[in-house]
Amino acid sequence: MILVTGATGHFGNATINFLLEKGVEAKRISALVRNEQSVDEFKKKGVKTLIGDYNNYNSLATAFVGVEKLLLVSGSDLMNRTAQHLNVINAAKEAGVKHMIYTSFQRRNESENSPLGIVAQSHIQTEKSLKESGIDYTILKNNLYMDFLPGFIGEKVAETGVIFVPAENGKVSAVLRSEMAEATANILVTDSHIGKEYDFTNTTAVTYHDIAKTVSEALEKPINYISPSVEEYGKTLASQGVPAEVIGIFSSFAVAQAQGELDKESTDLEKLLGRRPTTVQEFLGKLYTANL
Incomplete structure (x- = not known):
């Protein structure tokens, strides 16, 4: 039995769909959901649903009984994520989960002064706890979702002609979330990945100068890239009504890109997919051409 946590989220849901596409019988897949309201979607696919909450250890221990492979999609509650993930690991161990x-996430700097400190420590602690648990593991070090790049570029870029983000000359090796999910499904259906850590990054990293050029060509108008200070960036977003929490996340990832945290080129994803991942240029070119 394969169990996917975070099944109602984009990553978990996409992984389940890819498992079905790859011929895994629906009865061999379980989707972990937090409440009964989410059950119908999976019943239509024939996928079993189990009720469980990262905050409720007993619900997890019950749900994990009989599970051989478990995909732990990292939680979004940054303040409580470490404790939640430990609940999952300990419950999986108690239930006898094999793999x-x-x-996880891509990074270079694991110290407390990392620009991604807001997200880093829970991932680092989860990896450590998983390795110490005795459960066979595979760790996926996800780069930035390519799907999020339009948020950094700005929804009014066609009007302003400017990409305004404090990433300096740093590079990012973003990947489509759907392609990460497909590669994850490939890992779940095979048995050669125990003890492996994969860099879910693209084969080529790009700067925002590159991104501006791609968007400019797609929109057929000049697009300039400006890298402001973090303070100026924050004030500008705040003046546009962006919540402080969102500003903090975007600023952290922008600074991480400036410092090379996401500048990692790898063929891991290409090998797992059996093809070259979609490039940033391909994704943005198609997206902004469609918006003409």
């Missing part, structure tokens, strides 16, 4: 796959 866990964990969606």
Whole structure:
């Protein structure tokens, strides 16, 4: 039995769909959901649903009984995520889960002064706890979702002609979330990934100068890239009504890109997919051409 946590989220849901596409019988897949309201979607696919909450250890221990492979999609509650993930790991160990796959994150700097400190420590602690648990593991070090790049570029870029983000000359090796999910499904259906850590990054990293050029060509108008200070960036977003929490996340990832945290080129994803991942240029070119 394969169990996917975070099944109602984009990553978990996409992984389940890819498992079905790859011929895994629906009865061999379980989707972990937090409430009964989410059950119908999976019943239509024939996928079993189990009720469980990262905050409720007993619900997890019950849900994990009989599970052989478990995909732990990292939680979004940054303040409580470490404790939640430990609940999952400990419950999986108690239930006898044989293999866990964990969606972690790409980084170079693991110290407290990392620009991604807001997200880093829970991932680092989860990886450590998983390795110490005795459960066979596979760790996926996810780069930035390519799907999020339009948020950094700005929804009014066609009007302003400017990409305004404090990433300096740093590079990012973003990947489509759907392609990460497809590669994860490939890991779940095969048995050669125990003890492996994969860099879910693209084969080529790009700067925002590159991104501006791609968007400019797609929109057929000049697009300039400006890298402001973090303070100016924050004030500008705040003046546009962006919540402080969102500003903090975007600023952290922008600074991380400036410092090379996401500048990692790898063929891991290409090998797992059996093809070259979609490039940033391909994704943005198609997206902004469609918006003409």
